[in-house]
Amino acid sequence: MAGGPNSHLKILHDDxxxxxxxxxxxxxxxxxxxxxxxAWYSICYAIxxxxxxxxxxYATEGKxxxxxxxxxxxIKEF
Structure with a gap:
């Protein structure tokens, strides 16, 4: 066969x-x-x-x- 046994595996080229x-x-x-x-993003996401x-x-607990x-x-209970 033309191309060998694994020729069909690499049809598309890698970008x-x-x-x-x-x-x-x-x-x-x-x-x-x-x-x-x-550093700013880390502070914002961590703190x-x-x-x-x-x-x-905490402000809406039980409301x-x-x-x-x-x-x-x-749905309000207050």
Whole structure:
């Protein structure tokens, strides 16, 4: 047969840019560098976002009751 037994396996050529992106994904820790931008994002995701979510959860604790409601009933309990 023309091309040998494994000629059908490599019909499409690999795109170099896609190969580079695929290689960066699992090796991202090797290319990470602390900059002011990455430090700001880290602070926001590690401190600010959980603080805001925690405050909203604490502020609305016990105010809403979602179970056992029927159509037309209000969900507020205060």
């Amino acid at each position: 170099a840019a896609m190969q580079k992106i695929a290689d960066i994904g699992p090796n991202r820790y090797k290319y990470f560098r602390w900059t002011p931008r990455t 600010v976002v959980p603080s805001v979510v925690g405050y909203l959860a 809403y009751y979602m179970r056992g409601k029927r159509r037309g009933d209000v």
